[in-house]
Amino acid sequence: MNRLLRSRRGLPRMDFGRIWIRQLLFAAAAIAVAIGPVVILAHSVATAQIQDYLSRRRQATEVEAAQAIAADAQINDWADIGDLLPRLAQITGERIVLTNAAGQVVADSARTYTPGSQPKIPTSWHQMHIVDSANGSLLGTAHLTPSSGAVAAATPQTFAGVVADALLVAAGASFIVALLLSLVLSRTITRPITAVIGAARQLQRGDLEARVKIEASGELAELARSFNAMADGLDEANQQRQQMVADVAHELRTPLTILRGYLEALADGVIAPTQDALRGVHDEAVHLQHLVEDLQDLALAESKQLVMDRAPVDMPSLVRGVVDGFSIQAREKDIELTAATLGEVPPITGDSRRIGEVLRNLVANALAYTPAGGRVHVDVKRSADGGVEVAVADNGIGIAPADLPNVFDRFYRTDKSRTRATGGAGLGLTIAKRLVEAHGGRIGVQSEPGAGARFWFTLPAPS
Numbered sequence: 001m002n003r004l005l006r007s008r009r010g011l012p013r014m015d016f017g018r019i020w021i022r023q024l025l026f027a028a029a030a031i032a033v034a035i036g037p038v039v040i041l042a043h044s045v046a047t048a049q050i051q052d053y054l055s056r057r058r059q060a061t062e063v064e065a066a067q068a069i070a071a072d073a074q075i076n077d078w079a080d081i082g083d084l085l086p087r088l089a090q091i092t093g094e095r096i097v098l099t100n101a102a103g104q105v106v107a108d109s110a111r112t113y114t115p116g117s118q119p120k121i122p123t124s125w126h127q128m129h130i131v132d133s134a135n136g137s138l139l140g141t142a143h144l145t146p147s148s149g150a151v152a153a154a155t156p157q158t159f160a161g162v163v164a165d166a167l168l169v170a171a172g173a174s175f176i177v178a179l180l181l182s183l184v185l186s187r188t189i190t191r192p193i194t195a196v197i198g199a200a201r202q203l204q205r206g207d208l209e210a211r212v213k214i215e216a217s218g219e220l221a222e223l224a225r226s227f228n229a230m231a232d233g234l235d236e237a238n239q240q241r242q243q244m245v246a247d248v249a250h251e252l253r254t255p256l257t258i259l260r261g262y263l264e265a266l267a268d269g270v271i272a273p274t275q276d277a278l279r280g281v282h283d284e285a286v287h288l289q290h291l292v293e294d295l296q297d298l299a300l301a302e303s304k305q306l307v308m309d310r311a312p313v314d315m316p317s318l319v320r321g322v323v324d325g326f327s328i329q330a331r332e333k334d335i336e337l338t339a340a341t342l343g344e345v346p347p348i349t350g351d352s353r354r355i356g357e358v359l360r361n362l363v364a365n366a367l368a369y370t371p372a373g374g375r376v377h378v379d380v381k382r383s384a385d386g387g388v389e390v391a392v393a394d395n396g397i398g399i400a401p402a403d404l405p406n407v408f409d410r411f412y413r414t415d416k417s418r419t420r421a422t423g424g425a426g427l428g429l430t431i432a433k434r435l436v437e438a439h440g441g442r443i444g445v446q447s448e449p450g451a452g453a454r455f456w457f458t459l460p461a462p463s
């Protein structure tokens, strides 16, 4: 009950938004609707039954009284009717006035009318003719009217009152029991919800370990599971962010350390500012710049804020352009670089600069991881789903099966000891994957260590 709000005057005020209060009110209304008609019906049926029973009993006792009076008349000529009548009146619960055939009072159980008198008895009184059982002649008339005796207390109204009281007690008791049960039920519903709210607050405060214990079943368990899954996702995203910052710092440290070493040596006069020395400084600055540009591209692609300059793209000519751009580099490395278009290739729509970047990353990798004397071949063809598929195949060092699933992860390099100075940062494939996916395409790799690698990507046909 501590959840009751305090109003301004300090009195507790119900917060009708709370589930348990709503459920309690709802249950109270439902129980009232369910029990009310039953109570009313039971009460009226019981009253009718009691009334019926009492009137039948009255009739029976009246007949018995009339028979007793008739017998008394025949045997004693009503000699002791003065004693008999009050006793009969007690049994029937009525006042009995007995008149003879001439209409004169023989006896009155209330002893109000004197025997022999001929009072005007109200017609509303019940009359019973006392008949001689032997010849059927009229002996007299018994006039009966309800009196306020002990038996009279047992009127239909008093019986009905007792029944109503019993029904009210039963209804009240079941109302309270039902309310208590509903309270227990609402607590079992709200407890898991309260647990989720508590865990959500913990998350909000930055405690990403907060999880809900799944004790409920059904939808409430589903709620708890969904919450935990969301918390897992947040936790993972947070860990990835931390890892990313650590990786970026790590990648920047090497070129910066080299740059600093060069600059300190130049400043201290340890090395002369020759063209070679300055080229070394320049190379490191270029590495750094590339790294920062790659990171920016990746951040953009991952935040889905990449602005795409979509236009129809002729893939065969795009491939040719990229391959031509690498021809000098390939010749210097003594690698045979070729390209081919297989069959009809449909035009696609996309950002040609970004698609070119994907292709350049793949070709640069193929040239980097293929030894002198090797081959790199790019082909472009129509894909199975009607779009375009581009593949860059080399016969270089290849990728170990254990590394294959991870090559598209950021900062992933199969040779961990290699740094930016001796190779890439491990961002090229991650960026390529994000760019292909931003176009609605797919990217993949097949490779065998020592036999080379084949990287492919597809771009869908315009819908």
Ligand SMILES: Nc1ncnc2c1ncn2[C@@H]1O[C@H](COP(=O)(O)OP(=O)(O)OP(=O)(O)O)[C@@H](O)[C@H]1O
Residues within 6 Å of the ligand: 294, 361, 365, 366, 369, 394, 396, 397, 398, 399, 407, 412, 413, 414, 415, 423, 424, 425, 426, 427, 428, 429, 430, 452, 453
């Ligand atoms: N054609 C290939 N043959 C063999 N290994 C490859 C090939 N392409 C990529 N890899 C492996 O996958 C890793 C990830 O490639 P990715 O292009 O993402 O990074 P990188 O080339 O090392 O650096 P960056 O591209 O960022 O300059 C590479 O470090 C390399 O180990």
Ligand SMILES: [Mg+2]
Residues within 6 Å of the ligand: 361, 364, 365, 424, 427, 428, 429
């Ligand atoms: Mg690369």
